[in-house]
Amino acid sequence: MKTLKTISLACLIFGAAQAAVAGPIYLTSGSEPWGTNANIDNFDAAFGAGNWDRAVFGDAGVFSDTSDFVYIDGGDGNTFDFETWYNSNRSTVETFVASGGSVFVNAARWGGTDNFDLGFGATLTETGNYSTECTLTTNDFAAAGTVFTGSGCSHDVVAGAGFNTLAYSTAGNILLEKSYGLGHVMLGGMTTTNFHSGNGFDIRVNMLKYANDGVTAVPESSSIVLFGLGLLGLGLARRNKKA
Known part of the structure; x- marks a missing residue:
């Protein structure tokens, strides 16, 4: 019984860390942005309703150790709030990604x-x-092809050194990505998908899934300690079994 209790405790500790x-x-x-729930619908389709959080510029804890993927939209009437917030939190976003997080900044301003x-060495320009x-x-x-159209599928272009181009328009690059530190960043100037043709919705959903997959599992310090205790517990269990 002592051995079983030790193993169970180790499993519980490891489970808490996970x-x-x-x-x-x-x-x-x-x-x-744009007075539409398109982004909300995109997130529900990508991750399932109730499996993600909606946050507002200024909310605390968005880039805490327990966050992994953050999508930031600064389009349309949210442009001023976005720029004000980003100017004050640029280094926080960079640090979050460098530590293993994934960020997708998209602003059709x-x-x-x-x-x-x-x-991240990049700039955004409204053309x-x-x-x-x-x-x-x-x-x-890709969803029904690699071209998506609309009354305005993008407003801004993005430029920067060391990025891969993921999408472009006649005005320039509208979606870039690169690895940064231990994490991953995507930067775009696309509108919400209500302005896109039929396949634009599925393309955006796939972009969100892709960005979320860019998360690197970097455990916070407390999780590392708990994981170590779990391994210690398993080691003690084996010693008890031999005894």
Whole structure:
């Protein structure tokens, strides 16, 4: 019985460490960009209703040790709130990714700052060219083809050194990615999917899943300690069994 109790305790400790990881987070202003629930519908389709969190600029704990993937939308009427918040939290976002997190920043802005600094060595520029055709450079997101169209599938273009291009329009690159430290970042200037053709919804869902898969499981310090205790417990159990 002593051996079984020791093993059970180790399993419980290890399970507690594993349970500390949170689900995806969608971060924007209090109101939805473009007055549509498109982003919410995208998240429900990608991860299932109730399996992700909606956060507002200024909320605490968004980039805590238990967060893993954060999608940030700064489009349309949320442009000013997005830029103000990002200017104050740029280093926090970079540190989160460098530590193993995944961030997808997407902002089809309305009246945004030229060459806005997104960190990670990248800038965002509103072109005034509301592209009606956007093209993927990868099949990772493909849904009924690699082209998605609409009344304006993107507003901004993204530029930076060391990035891979994932999508582009006639105005320039509209979605980039790169590894940063231990994590992964995606930067885009696309509109919400209510402006896209039929396959645009599924393409965005695939983008969110892809970004979430970019999370690196870097346990917080307390989890590392608990994991070590679990291994110690298993070791003691084996010694007791031999005795």
